[in-house]
Amino acid sequence: MNQKPSTTRRLIAYALVYKFRIIGALLILCCAVGAELAGPYITKTIIDQHLTPGISQMAPVLKLLGLYMGLLLFASICNYAQGYLLQSTALQIIKNMRMDLMRHIQRISLRYFDNTPIGQVVSRIANDTEAVRDLFMSFMATFVVSMMQLVGIFVALFILDWHLAAFCLVLPPIFVVIMSIHLKYSKIFITIMRARLSDMNAMINESIVVMPIIQAFRREKVTLEEFEVLNKDRYVNQVKQFRIYSLSSRNIVGTVGSLVTAVVIWYFGRESLQAVISFGVFYAFIDYLGRIFQPIIGIFDQLTNAQRAFVSADKVFTILDMEGQEVEKVDRTTARPEGIVKFDNVTFAYKEGENVLKHISFEARKGETVALVGHTGSGKSSIMNLLLGFYEPSEGAITIDGSDITKMSKQALRKHMGIVLQDPFLFAGDIKFNVSLYNEDISLDRVKSALHDVGASGFIEQLPNGYDEQVVERGSTLSSGQRQLISFARALAFDPSILILDEATASIDSETEGLIQRALKVVSEGRTTLIIAHRLSTIRDADQILVLHRGEIAERGNHEALMALGGRYAKMYQLQKG
Incomplete structure (x- = not known):
């Protein structure tokens, strides 16, 4: 050494x-x-x-x-x-x-x-x-x-x-x-x-x-x-x-x-x-x-x-002196991936010996929507963290279009991914910057189009400075629903092959949720969409629902199949419906 x-x-x-x-x-x-x-x-x-x-x-x-x-x-x-x-x-x-x-x-x-x-x-x-x-x-x-x-x-x-x-x-x-x-x-x-x-x-x-x-x-x-x-x-x-x-x-x-x-x-x-x-x-x-x-x-x-x-x-x-990974430049000529995501027998632990994911296997194909549900601590966010390359699995492999993501540069991996978090973060700057993040490939027309698709253009155009309205740190002058809509527009403006929604509708009202649901049906077309959801009503149309329990997939299937099964998913859904 x-x-x-x-x-x-x-x-x-x-x-x-x-x-x-x-x-x-x-x-x-x-x-x-x-x-x-x-x-x-x-x-x-x-x-x-x-x-x-x-x-x-x-x-x-x-x-x-x-x-x-x-x-x-x-x-x-x-x-x-x-x-x-x-x-x-x-x-x-x-x-x-x-x-x-x-x-x-x-x-x-x-x-x-x-x-x-x-x-x-x-x-x-x-x-x-x-x-x-x-x-x-x-x-x-x-x-x-x-x-x-x-x-x-x-x-x-x-x-x-x-x-x-x-x-x-x-x-x-x-x-x-x-x-x-x-x-x-x-x-x-x-x-x-x-x-x-x-x-x-x-x-x-x-x-x-x-x-x-x-x-x-x-x-x-x-x-x-x-x-x-x-x-x-x-x-x-x-x-x-x-x-x-x-x-x-x-x-x-x-x-x-x-x-x-x-x-x-x-x-x-x-x-x-x-x-x-x-x-x-x-x-x-x-x-x-x-x-x-x-x-x-x-x-x-x-x-x-x-x-x-x-x-x-x-x-x-x-x-x-801490070990770090070089931030590599991404070749602009790199072909856009199909977005076929596959987890193959993946096990992962934040601390050695304390596995939070155990033998996770599933596949999400282009144009499909896969939803992850489960109680807090069941491993939903960990799956997303692994997919984004923030951590690497202890066992198993994660591939996109058949390529192991551990062998890809992090920048190339994330270039065609869009993510919307439960607590959206807005940077200090104007609204159009918060959507484009100064990406040269995203024009003002594209910014406005993305905001329109998610239903945010209405309230933005009513602001004193419109798209040039300044956002203070973390966007505290906007409501949580408005911040979430801008965060959605940011993800859509980058036109990702893989769209990740991490409990993105958990903190918004029913009316705003309706706007987002309508926008999602349009933007998810032709994209692989992975959703972490607590509101089970928002994922009824998902192609595949994975029910996680203590780091393992306890149930899988679409909404109708899981309701008919009468297991964990059916009980959670019935509890939310009262």
Whole structure:
């Protein structure tokens, strides 16, 4: 088994795509650091060579001051350029990572989404990638800038006084040890904080979706208490992390900096008693020494962001490492299938050892309507999930026109399928988009025709903007029956060979059901239609009815034959008729 590359290497791989931009930014940064660090040396030269008592050399002083101001302006321009390059590169890196994540999520098996709260998935795409952005934009820029400044400062210190500069070399190892301790203990709390943020997002998402249920059953207080537990746990760990940060960042750096500065002053004071020490050298050394601690403090300030980014990156790469199936392009010249669906001794389980389908066998031919009925949990929806390729059977085979669907690309499999769910989903956009889904082969006339066939054109044309009427998320401004009719029109507009209706008439009124029944008689002509139905009155005309019980086909036949049999179907039908 191949070992996965480390998180650091994978982040570097994303950055190397833009290596030339980053190298260019670093070269500009070197120029900026050099220009900034030249300032104290120029000041030292002015003090020692041109401000000595008894010597009046204002012209050279003015030239050096002009050079100093010019270098400051040059450094400012360079800092802007390198900052822009690094920041824009970081944004591009995260854009690529977010697209890779979104692209891969569409390839992952539905089993992952069955067991993962939606809020956690959203948190990975939105929050965790944003945290990684902070790594590239803040920490990377700060770390690179700080390291370049430290190198330049130490070079300048060795030029001024190599004995004391050598003494100052003990500072980096000390701060590396402090940073290591900081990272070790801080990571524990940051990991918990990110986990709680993900849990909170999942709970918020769930609460918003089911808010009517929460209010109807007076669960507001309990929901708030559950959220408070998560929120408080995150707060407690955040406080602990801030304690570590407060102890190990500016506090300890400032203390060490004060001690080292005191040693330098003592050194120069002692030297001044033994020999003549240039005041300019003394000033420059103190100036450079004071600049050592600013880059170190900058790195400390960004350590928390870096740790948060690495924890988030681990979660992002965990999703990217999940096995997925490539979304393949479908050849437009592929022949339209006849739509002959066959299940041959199919067994299936969501969890190993817990079969929800057992030895299912049936055939639906072109132009036939096959209805699946049975109590909740009998396996009706599982059959549809297998046919659509969302899952693969544990045993047996499913074929369309004699071809095993497991050997077909999912896109080719679903191209000629249309599906209408019990709870239809409408996307944010106008009505015509919700029917065509921007499919180039579906014209506006075809959209209107599909809506007319299902009986939806009447209420749509009465809307203020007609077919351009905007639909809010999930279509909450429309009635359930209106959403269902638009969902039907969407399936019909794609002109499928196989039409799947998953309890599509369960949540609509009798009048709308009548419209749909009339439309179905027209659109099902020449198509294979599979219907999951709870309202048995809607499937009386089905060519074949399969009665499922605990994952097995208990009865099969048309309506008249099953009524004559007097079994499960007859009892269910009589119960619904009262």
